[in-house]
Amino acid sequence: MIKVRECIRGMREYHSPLTNAKVDLRLDLNESTTGCSPRVLAKIRSLDSKLLALYPRREAGEKLIADFLGLEPAETFLTNGADEGIDILCRAYLDARDEMIIVVPAFAMYEIFAQASAAKTVRVPAMPDYNFPVEGILQAITPRTRLIVITNPNNPTGILAARTDILRVLQAAPDAAVLLDEAYFDFCGETLVDQVGRIPNLFVTRTFSKAYGLAGVRLGVLAGHAEQIGLLRRIAPPFNINVFALECLAEALDDREFVKAYVNQVRRTREWLRGELEKMGFKCWPSETNFLLAYFGELRLQILQGMEAQGIALRDRPDCEGCLRISIGTQQEMERALAVLKEIVAQKPAWQAVR
Numbered sequence: 193m194i195k196v197r198e199c200i201r202g203m204r205e206y207h208s209p210l211t212n213a214k215v216d217l218r219l220d221l222n223e224s225t226t227g228c229s230p231r232v233l234a235k236i237r238s239l240d241s242k243l244l245a246l247y248p249r250r251e252a253g254e255k256l257i258a259d260f261l262g263l264e265p266a267e268t269f270l271t272n273g274a275d276e277g278i279d280i281l282c283r284a285y286l287d288a289r290d291e292m293i294i295v296v297p298a299f300a301m302y303e304i305f306a307q308a309s310a311a312k313t314v315r316v317p318a319m320p321d322y323n324f325p326v327e328g329i330l331q332a333i334t335p336r337t338r339l340i341v342i343t344n345p346n347n348p349t350g351i352l353a354a355r356t357d358i359l360r361v362l363q364a365a366p367d368a369a370v371l372l373d374e375a376y377f378d379f380c381g382e383t384l385v386d387q388v389g390r391i392p393n394l395f396v397t398r399t400f401s402k403a404y405g406l407a408g409v410r411l412g413v414l415a416g417h418a419e420q421i422g423l424l425r426r427i428a429p430p431f432n433i434n435v436f437a438l439e440c441l442a443e444a445l446d447d448r449e450f451v452k453a454y455v456n457q458v459r460r461t462r463e464w465l466r467g468e469l470e471k472m473g474f475k476c477w478p479s480e481t482n483f484l485l486a487y488f489g490e491l492r493l494q495i496l497q498g499m500e501a502q503g504i505a506l507r508d509r510p511d512c513e514g515c516l517r518i519s520i521g522t523q524q525e526m527e528r529a530l531a532v533l534k535e536i537v538a539q540k541p542a543w544q545a546v547r
């Protein structure tokens with residue numbers, strides 16, 4: 193029988209959570225429930241059949257995104273979602289037994305891609321209250337460290353790392369690629385994209401899956417020093433960006449009012465929900481993203497299952513004890529979610545505030 197590589201034999205299949213057909217409000221994947229800009233949709237609807245017959249050319253798109261980020265096209269690489277950028281970095285910088293440092297709890301894909309390179313994942317636990325463990329990362333750096341991932345703000349916690357701390361990591365590991373995953377940038381505005389090209393080991397990734405409401409289109413960008421991006425292009429498929437993503441990019445970037453209005457709504461609704469949950473005695477961590485991490489203690493499973501039974505999916509986070517992650521939808525959707533949650537909690541009269 194043919195055999196896959198040793199490192200893949202030890203891996204398990206990764207599935208995104210559920211696909212329970214009864215769920216009509218998905219608050220488990222940090223997607224936008226609002227959808228994309230109407231201008232983007234109109235552009236996609238206008239595409240003609242001949243265009244779909246051609247291989248897509250991403251060069252024009254890279255010029256657009258470079259201008260948007262204040263970078264050179266040679267410093268940007270459009271990716272099939274931020275996921276592809278992470279995959280390419282792992283393939284480019286990690287040999288077998290090399291080390292990748294991540295902060296846990298973490299977004300799942302880093303470890304999966306590193307495993308496929310037979311690299312070792314070094315997990316640095318977040319500080320109390322999930323704060324960024326800068327000292328822990330500095331201590332974890334070894335001569336085998338080839339990649340360090342900093343998710344800012346972090347998923348699943350929503351916590352932001354300080355710019356000075358990120359700069360310390362970049363300086364401490366000049367021989368390692370440092371990926372700053374800014375998937376949730378639009379909700380917080382903090383970035384190190386201004387340092388791309390100046391700091392040779394810095395890479396920044398962004399996605400159109402969150403604030404732009406384009407998760408289904410699959411579009412992201414990886415920015416880095418031109419020399420390094422040039423090396424990464426060697427292993428990238430030439431047609432990794434589909435025609436829908438490329439054709440709608442200009443409209444997506446141009447309709448800033450849409451993104452701004454959506455982000456403002458998410459922030460307002462997030463803070464409202466946080467206040468409501470805290471009034472009920474459930475601790476929430478301060479979030480700079482489109483989701484909240486909330487502590488439900490021993491009620492966690494009851495709430496997760498009860499909500500799902502009512503058509504609402506939340507995300508279980510066994511890596512954050514007693515917690516669920518809740519994506520923020522519209523105000524109306526979150527009012528519905530809160531009402532269901534209150535019903536579930538009310539079913540257990542003996543229950544007392546868990547924290």
Ligand SMILES: Cc1ncc(COP(=O)(O)O)c(C=O)c1O
Pocket residue numbers: 221222272273274275276299343346347373375398399400401407411412
């Ligand atoms: C931190 C982080 N990075 C990357 C991604 C992947 O984004 P994309 O949909 O662009 O592949 C996600 C998606 O949830 C994420 O949370």
